[in-house]
Amino acid sequence: MHTSHAAVREQTRFLFWPLAILLLANAASVWAEAPVEAEACASCHGEKGISRDGDIPIIAGASNFFLENQLFLFRDKGRPCAGELFSQRAESPPKPDHCALAADWSDDDIAKIAGYFSALPHQSAEQSFDTELAQIGKAIHERSCDRCHAEGGSLALDDAGILAGQWRPYLIRTLESFRAGERWQEEKMADATAKLSDDDIKALAEYYVSVGQ
Ligand code: HEC
Ligand code: HEC
DSSP states (O other), X not given: OHHHHHHHHHHHHHHHXXXXXXXXXXXXXXXXXXXXXXXXXXXXXXXXXXXXXXXXXXXXXXXXXXXXXXXXXXXXXXXXXXXXXXXXXXXXXXXXXXXXXXXXXXXXXXXXXXXXXXXXXXXXXXXXXXXXXXXHHHHHHXXXXXXXXXXXHTOGGGSSOOOTTOOHHHHHHXXXXXXXXXSOOOHHHHHHHHTOXXXXXXXHHHHHHHHTO
16 A cells, blocks of 8 residues: 555656646746847837837737747848838937847847737727728728738737737838838738729728727
């Protein structure tokens, strides 16, 4: 009897350690401090990735994969570098533009920064909207965008950003960049954005604003 008791205790100890390590690892990720690099973001992207500035995207709660991709794109100059916005927005911008900001980062730095912002809760920007225009946008969305941006572009797990509740001026500007071929996009999305008129872009942005309210 004595030996079997000891065996049970042995077994629990065996089970306990992996479990404890898992719990500790989990707690560490929940309480993780912002990586040092992430401190350079708040002046533009707001506290905890919730931008209060219509020209600057909300980044909290977008998927890890999407955010990582954007930081790689900035590093590789695969999307506009936002030089003008940098000099206008920050009193002393950390770098001349977003590409220069990302240029110093290793793949590991990028993974840490993306992990930090993707774990923060997303929050829509409060914006009023025109119901009629949003309806026009909804029809375009359902025709050309919904298969990759499900539920009005509100799902992080699509790995395609969170469009619902994003700032209107940013949405309009970035759709114009896609249409002009200045920002990397999947070929199938390029087929869809190439055909958009200025009015279509305004209507789509209105729709994504409306989904977030
Ligand atoms: C001086 C202002 C400024 C600072 C500082 C800044 N950003 Fe940005 N960020 C912008 C602007 C402006 C854009 C939009 C660029 C565009 O128009 O394509 C942007 C876009 C992004 C995007 C793309 C989001 C999307 O939905 O496509 C990510 C991700 C991002 N920034 C992350 C960061 C991180 C992480 C930091 C800090 C390490 C940071 N930014 C610091 C201004 C800034
Ligand atoms: C074939 C799939 C696909 C289609 C169709 C598509 N998209 Fe996308 N979209 C994506 C992916 C993937 C991304 C993320 C790209 C990246 O990682 O840089 C994206 C990114 C975006 C972004 C940038 C989000 C941000 O936060 O910066 C906007 C805005 C957008 N799409 C709007 C649209 C609109 C509007 C349409 C329809 C006219 C459309 N997309 C059609 C796959 C698609």
